[in-house]
Amino acid sequence: HNACVQIYDYKEKKARVVFGPHLVMLGPDEQFTQLSLSGGKPKRPNVIRALALLLGPDFCTDVITIETADHARLSLQLAYNWHFDITRALESQTEAAKLFSVPDFVGDMCKAIASRIRGAVASVTFDDFHKNSSRIIRSSVFGVDDKGKVRGSFEFPQNRLVVTSIDIQSVEPVDQRTRDSLIKSVQLAIEITTNSQEATARHEAERAEQEARGRLERQKIADEAEAERSRRDLLELQSQSAAIESTGQAKAEAQSRAEAARIEGEAAVEQARLKADAAAIEAASELERLTKAREAELKYTKEQNELHLNKERETTQIQIRKFKETIDAIGADTIRAIAVAGPEMQVTNT
Template sequence: MLTQDEELWKKELPTNVESLLCQARDPLADRSERVMSFGQAERDKTRVVSFRVPHNAAVQVYDYREKKARVVFGPEMVMLGPDEQFTVLSLSGDKPKRPNVIKTICLLLGPDFCTDIITIETADHARLQLQLSYNWYDVFNSIRIICSAVFGFDEKLAVKSSLRFAQNGLIISSVDIQSVEPVDQRTRDALQKSVQLVIEITTNSQEATARHEAERLEQEARGRLERQKINDQAEAEKARKELLELEAQR
């Protein structure tokens, strides 16, 4: 209990940190368009400031008096000291990626994936829009051209297996193309006509093959029918000859 000379001390936090703590969003849900908010009431400034760090995530706390930072890895409960503050992270987001879209005090460590949209120009000056998916640490076969453009080559001119960012140690291990769309409308129309022409040629080829196969089967059936007719006629003539011979013997 407080004495007559004591009062509760209120810990002030920056406005952006206050907003993030009051929202109480789930960092795992913030990866997508789904945002979960637990609807916490306004923070009691006289109580200890705490934050639950989820599994495989990290939060940085900076002590302004000691001028030292500490990183807490989840799962863990962080409680701020009198001179400590959360470090707010500004991350890129959206598609295509834009800087400072995501504001958070919790950094997910992966393995995970992220998507992006980029525009490229081919050798024949066709501008295409690629939707890519970057896998952080789950390695699988990818498109060599895209991987070489993202990862680069080593001294043996082989495509590197990953891309490491020295600033934060993030490792991208694979890239997958989710969609390819022409940016220019004329290119898109020409590509659509080309696709339609290919479909038409393939359909006509399949129809011609089926028609040829049907004609071949019909000719084989006619041949068997004609042979059967000849055999039946020969049997009939043989029976007629035997009948005439019997009548002549009488």
């Protein structure tokens, strides 16, 4: 599983790649392609012989010797995680044949990575490499993108081998002088770190002590202020008590005089109110008397006017009736004769 083999037909001079797990039958002229891979630490060729090519993911370990710009020679033990990209190989035999295009892919991968690391380390000093070894090695192998970030993988296009990560397992100086310098540098760094931690702890202790002393002083000031406030409240209460005691009798007399004056004022107000009510009742009675007198006078005048009007009306009726009876007694012809007698006599006299 997760492996493949290459079967070569010597008669047809063709090769085919079979991915496992699979069951195949070899032809009479077909043979497996034997792989001869590098092995050991450091890598040595022709150590591992195999028929199946494991596709990974897997890892391999290598030991390389590097030299910094200040001629410090170091031995690095590195571990590489790798796998084969078989996305296209599963669809095409041409792409699948690329998996076997490099006979010793382990040795080729280790040599290529080692050369990149040696070239990058040769341009930096030992101190710089000691501080930033992981970034220097990763950036030298994987490269850096436009944003300055280290890429995530390194691919060999010849056989679709992809290296995904590099782990630095150990860094050891080759010569004794460099080893002594490294030990001294490490001891100096430890000493600096220890001194820094001691200074930080001492500073923190002093700061805590100062804070505690400050809190104590603030508490003392707060307690003294609270005591002064309590003393001030006591003095105020004592003065108020003395003032109350000295003015108690005068206040009682003043209150009694004020109460008497209040009662007298209320009595005067009540008396004035009663007088006002009596005047109001008297005025209302006089108003009612005058109103009734005016109403009686108006009624008397009205009745007199009605009697006089009735008398005039009856007199007028009598006159009308008398005139009518006189007219009826004389007669219409007599009246007409009387009316025209004057003019006729005037005409005759003329």
